[in-house]
Ligand code: ADP
Ligand code: MG
């Protein structure tokens with residue numbers, strides 16, 4: 371029998387607000403244990419939560435970007451469970467009236483385009499972290515993360531392959547970053563996802579019994595966990611056994627999943643409406659102002675770049691892979707740079723410089739006018755491409771003054787034909803060997819000669835002009 375894998379995802383996203391969801395403590399990552407806390411986020415009796423406006427804005431923006439309908443009257447609920455990382459013994463979350471519902475995300479995979487339906491999106495608070503010290507055999511608690519705002523995005527069971535899951539997560543990450551609502555760093559836990567998976571005979575429409583896998587902190591782990599868990603379930607069923615609904619933990623090192631606990635039902639959490647927070651009522655005016663402020667997202671930009679500038683698909687993808695890069699590109703074009711030139715500089719020099727420095731696009735100093743000036747100088751023939759790259763390197767970190775740098779280092783391209791001609795003649799006279807090689811049909815010899823002339827002129831000549839002059843002299 372052939373089997374079909376069915377997957378639904380629950381993704382937790384840590385929001386990039388400055389402060390926590392119900393108090394004004396910082397959300398900064400790290401910090402000495404238990405220093406980013408107050409009576410509210412450590413759950414002291416009598417302390418009262420107040421919802422952060424920024425968290426609400428971010429959740430609504432995300433809901434809008436994922437095509438959800440926004441719940442005009444929503445509420446918080448208490449999800450009760452006892453675990454030492456949660457001092458209140460309940461998490462404030464949303465069960466009955468989540469802030470957004472019924473969205474859709476279009477994904478593209480090698481096997482084709484698909485739409486993944488979003489079941490709902492809700493706001494909740496994060497819990498603390500338990501740190502086990504094997505040396506003293508004790509567990510310590512760090513509550514810095516308690517009360518950090520999260521949104522949980524739950525899909526319908528619409529995925530059939532690991533490729534689709536990863537395409538969805540990449541799209542989600544791109545969207546969240548464009549919105550500026552999260553940095554989505556998987557290694558810091560700001561994007562974490564639980565994978566619910568079941569299998570069923572190909573062609574059947576009912577759902578099989580699912581397991582939920584936690585602790586997946588990279589795309590690689592997700593893909594491997596999906597493959598292993600699908601195999602495990604198929605094997606069980608083929609042996610005449612049953613899949614048990616449970617939560618399993620993926621062990622990265624052992625490449626296997628382990629049962630953690632039997633799956634809880636909503637009733638195990640004894641949910642009830644959070645009495646300390648009033649319901650949230652959203653006005654049409656509020657929603658309208660957020661809709662109007664939504665940025666253009668990556669997909670729309672790609673489409674527009676293709677249409678308006680005729681850029682290749684690959685270029686469109688690269689320069690929209692990050693909002694700061696796309697904004698740099700748009701700035702360049704606005705300042706008159708030819709779009710393809712702008713794209714080439716971004717894909718080559720800009721991305722190269724960033725990766726050499728381990729920096730992210732949003733943290734770069736370089737502004738559109740600086741790079742546009744460099745591109746214009748190359749276009750006018752006042753700077754050759756190689757020298758321009760050197761100038762780029764010099765101004766990149768501080769957004770330095772291109773013209774001043776060129777002046778100070780005497781880098782402007784030599785457009786002195788007589789000097790180029792004279793130097794070329796001298797080089798030919800001094801290197802009869804290369805001349806003979808070239809005349810014997812070895813094209814490569816010309817490259818070596820161009821190099822020598824360029825060196826003589828300290829790289830300031832236009833290599834195309836040098837090439838032409840050499841050919842002319844060699845033909846005589
Ligand atoms: P819970 O509230 O117990 O976490 P939900 O019904 O909210 O369960 O579903 C959680 C996730 O599991 C959703 O993404 C949903 O699409 C997915 N899911 C539910 N049933 C199945 C199933 N049989 N196979 C695969 N995924 C499933
Ligand atoms: Mg769940």
Ligand code: ZN
Pocket residue numbers: 390393394395406407408409410411412517
């Ligand atoms: Zn606090």
